[in-house]
Amino acid sequence: MTERSNDMIEDAVEGALHDLAAEAPATLLPSTLLAVGLADGYAPLDSPIGRLFVAFNGRGVSAVALADDEAAFERRFVGTFGRPIRRVGTLPGQLGRAIERRLSGDRRAPVPVDLRNATPFERAVWDKALEIPPGEVRPYGWVAAEIGRPRAARAVGSVLGRNPVPLVIPCHRVVRSDGRIGDYALGSAWKRAALMDEGLDLERLEALAHVGIRFLGSDTTRVYCLPTCRNARRIRPAHEVRFRSRVDALSAGYRPCRHCRPGAAAG
C-alpha cells in the first residue's frame, strides 16, 4: 500500500470515529438537575391522615404540602423555591419507604431532607422537633429553652410554622404552653388529626389545660412530667398529683422527669 492510500484510509477511519459522537439522551439533563438539587420531582403520597404532595431532589425531601391539585402544588412550589418541578410516577423506592415509616411514627427512619437555605436557628428548631416522640407534645417554650434560646418561644412558633416538610419533621408535636394546639403548617385540623393518629389523648390534654394544669407528678416516684410524657401516662389515677407550675412541683419536693425535661417548659 502506498503512503498516500494509507493516509486516505486513515482519514476514513478518523471520519468514522468522528461519527461516533452521540447525542446525550433527553433524560440526562433533567435527571442530573434533579440529582444535584437544581430541580425537583414530586408525587402524591397517601399518609395515615390524608393525601399529600411530596417533592424531593438528590439532597432529600424538599417539600410536603396539601394542595387542591397538581397544578396548585406546582405553582406554590415554584413560587416558594424558584426551581422547576415535574411530576414523577412514584417517589423513589427507598425514599418513599423511609417517608412512610417516618409518618407512621418511626423517628429513626432515615429520611434525608433538603433544608439548604435554613438558618442555624431554624435547623436547631427543626432538629429539636424531631426528638419529640410520636404521641407526645412539647410547648413552644420548651423547644426554645432546649436549644438555648429560652426567650425565643415566639420565634420558635414562626419557624415551626414555615417548616417546609411538615410530618417528616414533626412540628405538629409542638403546641402552645397553655395546652391549646396552636397553628400548623398544614392547618390546625391536620395538626389535631396527626396527633390523634399517633394516639395522643387530645381531649384530656385540653381538659387539663382548661383548668390550668401544666404538669403531672407521681406521689410514689416524686417525679413530675409534661402531661403527654410516656412516664406521665403510666401514673395511676390514685397516685397522680397535678401542678399548675414548675415552681409548685419543685416546692412540693418533686424533681423533673429525665425523659420529657419539663424544667425547660415555661410556667
Place this chain on the structure above:
Amino acid sequence: MDDDLALRLTSDLDGSFERLVVDHQDRLFSLALRYTGDPREAEEIAQDAFVRAYRALAGYDAERIAGLHLRAWLATITLNLCRNRARVRRSVAVRLDGDSAPVIASGADASPDGRFARREAIDHWAALLAGLPVRYRAPVVLRHVNGLDYDEMAEVLGRPTGTLKAQVHRGLALLRAAHEAALRHERAVEEQAPGDRASAGGELCIREVTR
C-alpha cells in the same frame, strides 16, 4: 466560551450549572458510551460525573474554578468513573453483530436507507473501538470522538503529548487493520453461503500481536 462559563460558575454555581450540563453532556455521554459500549451505563456515568463536578465546584474557591479547563476536567472525572466501573464489571465480549440499543449520532442522514447504512457503520465502528485495548481506546476516543487537543488529553490522561500522539496513531492503525479483517471475513462468508449473513460477524477481538 468555556472560560466565560468557568467565570460564571465562580459567581453563581446554581444559576449556571444547567449551562454547563447543556454544553458538555453530548461530549461526556459520547466518551462514556464509546469507552464502555453500553448506552445505559454511559448515561449513568455521565450523570454521576456531573453530580461529582457540581459537588466539587461547590467546594472550590473562585480562583480554582476560574483556572479549570472544563473540557479536560470533566473528561477526567468521566474517564475515572468509566475505569472504576470496568474494574467492578470485567469487560464483556465485544460482538460485531451487536444487540446494543440504538444510538443515533447527531446529524444522521435524512433518507431511511442512508440512516440505516449510517447506523450500521456506527455500530460497526463502535464495536471495533470497544474492542481496542484501553491504553489506545481512551486517547483515540478523546482525540477523534470528543475532539480534544493533545494538551487537553495530556491533562486528562497524565501522559506526555508525544506518547499520546504515538498511542492515537497506533490505535488508528489497529482499528484500520480490524476493519479490513472484518471486511475480508464478511466477503469470505458471502462467497461461501450467499444470503446467509447471520453467521457473519461473530465475535472479534482486537489484540496487539507485536509491540
